[in-house]
Every structure is written in C-alpha cells, then in structure tokens.
Amino acid sequence: MTSIGIIGGTGSFGSNLAVALGRAGYKVIIGSRNKEKGEKRAEELSLKHLLSFKGGTNLDACSADIIWSTIPSDQIDVIFNPLISAFTGKILIESMVNIKFGKFIKAEFIENKSSYERIRDLIPEAKVVSTMKTFSASSLLNLPTTTELQDVFVMSLDDDAALEVEKIISNLGLRGIRIQGKAHSKTIEGMTALAIQLNKDYKGSHVGYKLVNLKTDE
Ligand SMILES: NC(=O)c1ccc[n+]([C@@H]2O[C@H](COP(=O)([O-])OP(=O)(O)OC[C@H]3O[C@@H](n4cnc5c(N)ncnc54)[C@H](OP(=O)(O)O)[C@@H]3O)[C@@H](O)[C@H]2O)c1
Numbered sequence: 001m002t003s004i005g006i007i008g009g010t011g012s013f014g015s016n017l018a019v020a021l022g023r024a025g026y027k028v029i030i031g032s033r034n035k036e037k038g039e040k041r042a043e044e045l046s047l048k049h050l051l052s053f054k055g056g057t058n059l060d061a062c063s064a065d066i067i068w069s070t071i072p073s074d075q076i077d078v079i080f081n082p083l084i085s086a087f088t089g090k091i092l093i094e095s096m097v098n099i100k101f102g103k104f105i106k107a108e109f110i111e112n113k114s115s116y117e118r119i120r121d122l123i124p125e126a127k128v129v130s131t132m133k134t135f136s137a138s139s140l141l142n143l144p145t146t147t148e149l150q151d152v153f154v155m156s157l158d159d160d161a162a163l164e165v166e167k168i169i170s171n172l173g174l175r176g177i178r179i180q181g182k183a184h185s186k187t188i189e190g191m192t193a194l195a196i197q198l199n200k201d202y203k204g205s206h207v208g209y210k211l212v213n214l215k216t217d218e
Helices: 012-023 035-049 073-087 115-122 137-141 159-171 183-201
Strands: 003-007 027-032 054-057 066-069 091-094 127-131 152-155 176-179
Touching: 003 012, 012 027, 012 035, 012 137, 027 035, 035 054, 066 073, 073 115, 091 115, 091 159, 115 127, 115 183, 127 159, 152 159, 152 183, 159 176, 176 183
Parallel strands: 003 027, 003 066, 027 054, 066 091, 091 127, 152 176
Antiparallel strands: 127 152
C-alpha cells in the first residue's frame, strides 16, 4: 500500500488525518519539527486506534510516496525551505488555510496568494494538490459516517496528481469534487473561513459542504 507522510502530523488535523488514512489501509509516517514528538505521537495514536504508525521528523515524513502538509499556512516558508529537495517529483497534498480570527473570520492571503499558490511558486518541482480544506479535524474521525454529509474539493493544475488524490479521497469513503483553475484555490479557502464563522454563529453546528445537482428533467 502507498505510504503517506504527514508534515505537521502531530497537530489536530494531521493526527486525525493519520487515523483516517491508517484505517483506509495507508502506511502513515507522522512528521514533526521534533523527532521525539513525532515518534511519541505515532506511538500514542497506534495504541489508541490499534493501528501501526511510524513517527519522526518532517524530513522522515518526506520519505513516503506521497507527502501531505497540515502545518499552519504562515509557516510554509520556514518549514518547507529546508525540505525542498525532498519534494521534487512527488505529490505534495496541502490542506492549509491562513485563517484570521476576529469578529468576522476570514481567510487571509499572504502576498495576496492562497496557500496553494504560495507552495506552487515556492516548489514548482512538486505536484501540488489542495484538498480537504473545508473538512474539519473532528469529521476525519467520524468517517465514513460523515460520507453522505459532505463533499471534498480537489484542486490542482496537475491532472495526474489530482486523479491520484481523488483515489485517496475515494478510499476514505468520500466524494472528491475536482475544481479547475487555481483562482478557485482562494475561493475554497474563503469557504473554509465561512464554515468556521457559521460554526461560531450557530452554536453547536458543524458546517460542511455538499453539492447538489438542481438540474430538472425538462
Ligand atoms: N483543525 C481543523 O479542523 C482543520 C481543518 C482543515 C484544515 N486545517 C488546516 O490544517 C493546518 C493545521 O491545523 P491544526 O488545527 O491541526 O493546527 P495544530 O493543531 O496547531 O497543528 C499544527 C501542527 O503544525 C506543526 N507546526 C509547525 N510550525 C508550527 C508553528 N509555528 N506553530 C504551531 N504549529 C506548528 C506542529 O507540529 P510540530 O510541533 O510537531 O512540528 C503542529 O502540531 C492549518 O493550516 C489549518 O488551516 C485544519
């Protein structure tokens, strides 16, 4: 089975993603800035979920077939720069949004670019794919119960890489909706901020996106 290394795998989203991928049969390496922290998280998750994870540094995570990044978006330059050669030719999945909290929650675009655009510009050698941005960390643990309730957007300028990622999404029991055109990478990040805002405004809600086809038979 394909191996997937998670950069920032010790965090809320990264750890739950590791569990979802592990349950779907993927070999997962949990990466961290700190080797011991990555190893410890892997051990904890393995025991708790009766799965087998490896842990280590973010560079260790980059030894996997596919790399998935779940770090804070404003850390892209700091964390990615020392890893750039490890990304060459690989699929690099990213699920990051630079959220600005305040009275109104919004996606903030550093250098007026989405996370996708910043990574593409930083590492043109990688096959960058954005996905699961509008999917909350807690929903990852409820798969496949949440399958019917929300769709997952998949955005990339690389068709083959997007297809590979759609397969992973499908193996998680979810429907991937392919989004063409990098301009929409900002739209999706804005939709993520909107979902967080709605969760705040409607206490106890858990917002996700599900596309419906309104076409009639006329
Ligand atoms: N939480 C969600 O529901 C959700 C949903 C969709 C997308 N996301 C995206 O996923 C990413 C991570 O979110 P999260 O909620 O999982 O955050 P988190 O719990 O804070 O985890 C982020 C991880 O990134 C690593 N990291 C590297 N540099 C860091 C820094 N300067 N400060 C803090 N952590 C740093 C940390 O791992 P080490 O210390 O081990 O290096 C940390 O465990 C964000 O880009 C977010 O937009 C989150």
